[in-house]
Amino acid sequence: MAGDAAARRDRGALASRLIQAGFLVGLVVVWYLAATRWGVNRLLLPNPVAVYDNLLDILRSGEFIDDLETTLGELAIAFAISVAGGLTLGYLISRSAYWIKVFEPLFAAIYSIPIILFLPLFVLFFGLGPASKIALGASISFFPIVINTIAGFGHVDPLFVTAARSMGASDYHLFRHVLLPAASPVILTGLRMGFTTALLSIIGSETLASLAGLGHRIVHLAEAMEMARMFAYVVFVIAIAVTLNAVVSALEARGKRN
Amino acid sequence: MASKRHFTVRILTRRAWLARLFVIAALFALWEIAARWFVDPLFLSPPSQVVASLDKVFSTRGVPAALQLTLFELAVAFVLAVAIGLVLGLAIGLQPLVRRSFFPIVLLLYGMPQVTILPLFILFFGIGAASKIAFGVTHGVFPVIVTVVAGVQNLKPILLTGARSMGASRWQIFRHVVFPHMVPSFFAGMRLGMSGVLLGVLLAELYVSIAGIGYFTTLFTQNFDPTKLLGLIGALAAMAIVLNAVVRRAEAHFAQWRTE
Numbered sequence: 001m002a003g004d005a006a007a008r009r010d011r012g013a014l015a016s017r018l019i020q021a022g023f024l025v026g027l028v029v030v031w032y033l034a035a036t037r038w039g040v041n042r043l044l045l046p047n048p049v050a051v052y053d054n055l056l057d058i059l060r061s062g063e064f065i066d067d068l069e070t071t072l073g074e075l076a077i078a079f080a081i082s083v084a085g086g087l088t089l090g091y092l093i094s095r096s097a098y099w100i101k102v103f104e105p106l107f108a109a110i111y112s113i114p115i116i117l118f119l120p121l122f123v124l125f126f127g128l129g130p131a132s133k134i135a136l137g138a139s140i141s142f143f144p145i146v147i148n149t150i151a152g153f154g155h156v157d158p159l160f161v162t163a164a165r166s167m168g169a170s171d172y173h174l175f176r177h178v179l180l181p182a183a184s185p186v187i188l189t190g191l192r193m194g195f196t197t198a199l200l201s202i203i204g205s206e207t208l209a210s211l212a213g214l215g216h217r218i219v220h221l222a223e224a225m226e227m228a229r230m231f232a233y234v235v236f237v238i239a240i241a242v243t244l245n246a247v248v249s250a251l252e253a254r255g256k257r258n
Numbered sequence: 259m260a261s262k263r264h265f266t267v268r269i270l271t272r273r274a275w276l277a278r279l280f281v282i283a284a285l286f287a288l289w290e291i292a293a294r295w296f297v298d299p300l301f302l303s304p305p306s307q308v309v310a311s312l313d314k315v316f317s318t319r320g321v322p323a324a325l326q327l328t329l330f331e332l333a334v335a336f337v338l339a340v341a342i343g344l345v346l347g348l349a350i351g352l353q354p355l356v357r358r359s360f361f362p363i364v365l366l367l368y369g370m371p372q373v374t375i376l377p378l379f380i381l382f383f384g385i386g387a388a389s390k391i392a393f394g395v396t397h398g399v400f401p402v403i404v405t406v407v408a409g410v411q412n413l414k415p416i417l418l419t420g421a422r423s424m425g426a427s428r429w430q431i432f433r434h435v436v437f438p439h440m441v442p443s444f445f446a447g448m449r450l451g452m453s454g455v456l457l458g459v460l461l462a463e464l465y466v467s468i469a470g471i472g473y474f475t476t477l478f479t480q481n482f483d484p485t486k487l488l489g490l491i492g493a494l495a496a497m498a499i500v501l502n503a504v505v506r507r508a509e510a511h512f513a514q515w516r517t518e
Contacts, residue, residue, distance in 0.1 A: 016355060019360075020359050020360075023363065024363075044382060098274065102277045102278050102281060106278055106281065109499065116457065116460055117491050119464060120491070121487060121488070121491060124479050125301055125302070200371050203374060204373040207461075209464075218377060237371065242370065
């Protein structure tokens with residue numbers, strides 16, 4: 001009986017894999033037919049074969065390196081700023097139940113505003129260069145980090161703290177062995193969310209107003225009507241974003257296990 | 259004196275919202291001081307001046323129409339995102355095989371940085387309202403699908419079997435069993451969908467716009483007119499907060515039946 005159920009489950013999993021594969025293959029086939037047979041304008045939908053060739057060319061020539069460096073550099077600085085600021089401020093606020101009550105709703109309210117609105121302001125302050133992207137990325141990703149840090153440190157069971165104190169734990173020991181392990185799962189989630197939003201907002205701000213970076217490259221190619229190459233870059237950027245997010249999620253999962 | 263200070267401290271400790279107001283006021287004061295004495299007025303203007311010239315922003319030719327247009331884009335995109343998300347979510351969530359096959363694809367698409375294909379939306383839909391609406395829909399639809407699927411998944415099979423064995427029609431099952439059960443998660447999805455729609459529409463507006471607010475943010479930036487720019491951004495932020503609050507209220511209201 002158990003074997004039957006397992007076999008049925010395997011067949012179900014196999015069927016859904018097949019459907020997934022079929023769906024993706026079908027999508028590419030429809031794309032190919034639309035571009036070659038059904039006469040969809042080449043400017044709207046380039047031939048997938050041309051996109052593939054362009055992608056290979058981009059990877060082989062290495063022309064993406066400058067833009068990738070710009071984008072990843074901005075991302076690294078923005079994320080470092082928001083992590084440093086978010087963790088520090090979050091920890092300090094979480095030390096008092098009163099400060100939590102004061103600041104948590106404030107941060108939550110600001111978090112619900114689409115901060116991308118302020119991009120024109122950042123461009124006005126910091127120019128079209130990397131600085132405005134870093135400022136935007138840092139201020140957007142600051143909020144999930146600080147909110148989760150407050151939630152993590154602020155809601156440690158007081159019983160643990162009292163117990164550790166009564167057994168004579170110093171401040172350092174309390175932090176290292178009680179607060180940090182209790183808070184880290186929530187904080188790690190905040191860091192992951194912060195990273196994802198930082199990546200998104202940096203590519204987004206490069207798309208909207210910039211002089212360099214992957215987002216800028218895509219817009220530039222779109223404006224030059226080089227659609228096949230633009231699609232290739234879109235695929236490239238999506239692959240990088242998906243990879244980075246997968247790596248960060250894996251790190252999060254590993255951090256939570258330890 | 260001492261007792262008076264004590265009294266103030268006590269009021270502040272009891273009323274967190276008062277302290278919150280105080281923090282906000284302090285931030286505005288900091289901004290005012292920075293803008294008045296330290297920063298070039300070409301880049302930043304003090305909040306007092308921004309507030310005082312709010313009426314000038316709204317009397318700028320085209321700004322009220324632009325706000326109206328943006329609000330219209332948001333409303334249409336939100337309705338479409340919720341309707342499409344609901345239909346797709348039900349289609350995916352109600353059949354286990356379909357769910358196992360297509361839900362991972364939905365999650366994959368949800369995780370992609372859609373902003374990379376923003377230029378394509380402009381090419382497909384033009385630089386008018388259609389491209390903003392479309393971009394808003396693609397941002398808002400995924401959270402709705404995901405939460406509808408999650409909501410349907412929580413449904414106990416015995417309830418479906420029970421309703422069916424008592425002869426309920428498909429519509430009756432949906433109306434009286436499936437729908438009440440997914441209401442809480444559906445409204446959570448609507449809230450997430452609203453933030454998605456806001457993000458998508460504003461991104462597209464800021465990218466290129468001929469009549470929406472994106473046109474005016476660009477105009478004010480290029481004219482180095484931070485007073486009007488801040489006023490407009492402030493108005494939009496207020497709009498976003500109100501829209502989010504409305505959806506949040508609706509969510510709280512419709513999630514009540516479970517706890518009652």
